Amino acid sequence: MCHGGCGAWLHVKNGRLTAIEGHPDAPFNRGALCPKGRATLELVDHPDRVRSPLRRTGTRGGGSWQQVSWEVALDDIAGRLNDLMNRFGPETVAFGQGTGRHHYLDVLRFANALGVPNVIEPGGAQCFLPRVTVSKHMYGDFPTADYLGDTPPACVLVWGGNPVVTGPDGKVLFAAARLLKCADVTIVVDPCRSETARHCTLHLPIRPGTDAALALAFLNVIIKESLYDADFVQHWVTDFDEFSQGIEPFTPEWAAPITGLDAEVQIRRAAQLYATHRPGVLDWGMAIEQTGRPFDTCWALAALRAITGNLDIPGGDCFGAHVQHSAPVNRGAAAEALIEKRLGGDRFPFLGGRQAHIRLAHAPSLFQAMLTGKPYLVRAFLVFGNNTLTAYPNPNRVQEALLSTDLLVVSDFFRTPTAELADYILPAAAWPEVDDVVALPYIAENVLQAQQQVIQTGDCRCDEWIMGELARLLQVDFIPSNRPDQLDHRLQRTGLTFAELCERGWYIAPSQYRKYENRGFRTPSRKVELIPAVFRQISSRSVPMYQEPPETPVSRPDQAAEFPLILITGARRMHYFCSEGRALPSLRRARPEPCAEIHPATAAAYGVGEGAMVRVVTLHGEAIFRAAITEAIRSDVVSVDFGWWFPEVPTPDHGVWTSNANLLTDSEAPYDPAFGSYRLRGLLCRIERVDEKSPKKESE
Ligand SMILES: Nc1nc2c(c(=O)[nH]1)N[C@H]1C(S)=C(S)[C@@H](COP(=O)(O)OP(=O)(O)OC[C@H]3O[C@@H](n4cnc5c(=O)[nH]c(N)nc54)[C@H](O)[C@@H]3O)O[C@H]1N2
Ligand SMILES: Nc1nc2c(c(=O)[nH]1)N[C@H]1C(S)=C(S)[C@@H](COP(=O)(O)OP(=O)(O)OC[C@H]3O[C@@H](n4cnc5c(=O)[nH]c(N)nc54)[C@H](O)[C@@H]3O)O[C@H]1N2
Numbered sequence: 001m002c003h004g005g006c007g008a009w010l011h012v013k014n015g016r017l018t019a020i021e022g023h024p025d026a027p028f029n030r031g032a033l034c035p036k037g038r039a040t041l042e043l044v045d046h047p048d049r050v051r052s053p054l055r056r057t058g059t060r061g062g063g064s065w066q067q068v069s070w071e072v073a074l075d076d077i078a079g080r081l082n083d084l085m086n087r088f089g090p091e092t093v094a095f096g097q098g099t100g101r102h103h104y105l106d107v108l109r110f111a112n113a114l115g116v117p118n119v120i121e122p123g124g125a126q127c128f129l130p131r132v133t134v135s136k137h138m139y140g141d142f143p144t145a146d147y148l149g150d151t152p153p154a155c156v157l158v159w160g161g162n163p164v165v166t167g168p169d170g171k172v173l174f175a176a177a178r179l180l181k182c183a184d185v186t187i188v189v190d191p192c193r194s195e196t197a198r199h200c201t202l203h204l205p206i207r208p209g210t211d212a213a214l215a216l217a218f219l220n221v222i223i224k225e226s227l228y229d230a231d232f233v234q235h236w237v238t239d240f241d242e243f244s245q246g247i248e249p250f251t252p253e254w255a256a257p258i259t260g261l262d263a264e265v266q267i268r269r270a271a272q273l274y275a276t277h278r279p280g281v282l283d284w285g286m287a288i289e290q291t292g293r294p295f296d297t298c299w300a301l302a303a304l305r306a307i308t309g310n311l312d313i314p315g316g317d318c319f320g321a322h323v324q325h326s327a328p329v330n331r332g333a334a335a336e337a338l339i340e341k342r343l344g345g346d347r348f349p350f351l352g353g354r355q356a357h358i359r360l361a362h363a364p365s366l367f368q369a370m371l372t373g374k375p376y377l378v379r380a381f382l383v384f385g386n387n388t389l390t391a392y393p394n395p396n397r398v399q400e401a402l403l404s405t406d407l408l409v410v411s412d413f414f415r416t417p418t419a420e421l422a423d424y425i426l427p428a429a430a431w432p433e434v435d436d437v438v439a440l441p442y443i444a445e446n447v448l449q450a451q452q453q454v455i456q457t458g459d460c461r462c463d464e465w466i467m468g469e470l471a472r473l474l475q476v477d478f479i480p481s482n483r484p485d486q487l488d489h490r491l492q493r494t495g496l497t498f499a500e501l502c503e504r505g506w507y508i509a510p511s512q513y514r515k516y517e518n519r520g521f522r523t524p525s526r527k528v529e530l531i532p533a534v535f536r537q538i539s540s541r542s543v544p545m546y547q548e549p550p551e552t553p554v555s556r557p558d559q560a561a562e563f564p565l566i567l568i569t570g571a572r573r574m575h576y577f578c579s580e581g582r583a584l585p586s587l588r589r590a591r592p593e594p595c596a597e598i599h600p601a602t603a604a605a606y607g608v609g610e611g612a613m614v615r616v617v618t619l620h621g622e623a624i625f626r627a628a629i630t631e632a633i634r635s636d637v638v639s640v641d642f643g644w645w646f647p648e649v650p651t652p653d654h655g656v657w658t659s660n661a662n663l664l665t666d667s668e669a670p671y672d673p674a675f676g677s678y679r680l681r682g683l684l685c686r687i688e689r690v691d692e693k694s695p696k697k698e699s700e
């Protein structure tokens, strides 16, 4: 359901789900389930679940809906798409989706089939894909920790993530926690003492947005003190001398005032520990992609792994078995032709251009095109599982953009504030209602698990089916990846059929290490490239650079008096997955309200007591949170929950304008030069006490 991969037994009686248990032998979770997994029954049977297609009856966003059949809904949607595409070309249609779910690649292939150039997903520029793309250019593949091997890592360095809560990217939180337990040295880089930090021997409470500076200083220490793996570097790494020269100025003493860390006992010591405790895992999280310049930060961190020889060794960061046989996404003349038309494709080569791992459009530019008709008209938007109003910065503008289209279709489980703006809401199938192959960890694909449909709820259908039906009506060539023959096809490399995989539950590829010794790395030089040629085209330098983020007390001293604190948004919480789960009673009881974590000294300075309501104000807007006062955060940082809306508020906006973290963030330039990323963390803010009883306003 999430980035999961937890094996579970689903108990079914008379076609209804009656219980869920963690599967005791499942490769990653070994019997455990998190609260979100345990709430599955509350999700599938929820009284507010959308169970049949809904057609808008009144004005847009007015909240009046009529149930219609799939046939009526899809005929009308296909007819209107056809009409718009005939008038304005296929670029008048755009797709949106959320973080990686089973239908992720189907949306991209469906877009290619239709000639639709613009698919947006919050992750392209802000989550995971920057790490993947940079790794592909430098190593030819994306490495993940050796979760299933027999050799424990000697060191785990967690950077800008909280994996024991989030288990992101198909690696599962329980496996991440096990890894931390067995390592000798564990280090975490995080402005907060997160749940992961509490498992670690060394915590570096970095100033938000300065990760590239710290990573450069790590490289400097490791190179200067000759702590790198000289043998690996000599045989398998290009451009080491040029790179080393470039790194010379970035000493721990240079990085200390930037990062707010001590040069000797924090920076130098951590770099030495990571370099000398091998095998080492560097587990990087999504914080490094949300502070504005993931290109440089990912480059520096990727270089760290390479020079310490931790790639593809037992207990290190390993390349996957790629045991799934997937249909290609970017290949073919049709996909190539779309690059020219893609919004942001020319400006951000790693987001939407030929060198992107997954080609996506630049979200702020797409919303802009909807509003202005420039560079061309975008009149239809189909959303397959994304709460657009909570996921993107500047939700006021996002709402204007969505309302300006001629056709808005949203497929979801619930009438979210975003779905309420649509012409049609399509009832999406939840995970116990879908057959699929789940390949974990993402990109690496070492484990294939069977996801089996065990129940059917109302008229709910999976997104792949919806796209398949639209393709049929629009007469384009697209085959859903979970059609029975496709499931078998995807399992080719295992020699199993889908039915056989269902019998076994999962397939684990045998671990193989140092695969590069046979065929080299999958880069042009067949080696790890510290300065790939394509990086030279993007950067004016031969090493990653640190640039002070555009909105900090250092870069904007003029604003710092009024906004003296630093805001981070969206650190993940155990009970919710992004904007989901707010309607599920067990989850809502555990975390009833959106919180702002504030250090006691800061709270005292602002006269804010535990549990008080606070208004967080930035240069971009304001939102309201419950104060959670904690020592586990830097005193100059405030951390707010993201994704909040209030399903119980009866107006169609469901309270999305009260505590939506993206009212506080920034969608404007400057953007990351490679990915077009904007800033969700590391923004100037202040807090104010609010003397209201409840954070929920009815409506604006
Ligand atoms: N300020 C701030 N903004 C952020 C972030 C942050 O940290 N701070 N994080 C960013 C990141 S990393 C991400 S990934 C995005 C998250 O953005 P998304 O991944 O889009 O998450 P949601 O906004 O929860 O939207 C997902 C919607 O899809 C529905 N859904 C779930 N499964 C399915 C399915 O199989 N089919 C269909 N049709 N619907 C489904 C859910 O009910 C929910 O309404 O937000 C980004 N935005
Ligand atoms: N339970 C749960 N699990 C989830 C999700 C969820 O919503 N709930 N969402 C999923 C999604 S879409 C994603 S992308 C992943 C994200 O999962 P992770 O990659 O683990 O990212 P976060 O939870 O955002 O953890 C980021 C940590 O980064 C810290 N941080 C904030 N700013 C900075 C900074 O500038 N530098 C550094 N070094 N650290 C910083 C925060 O304090 C936080 O502890 O989780 C996935 N898993």
Ligand SMILES: [Mo]
Residues within 6 Å of the ligand: 099, 123, 127, 286
């Ligand atoms: Mo994400």
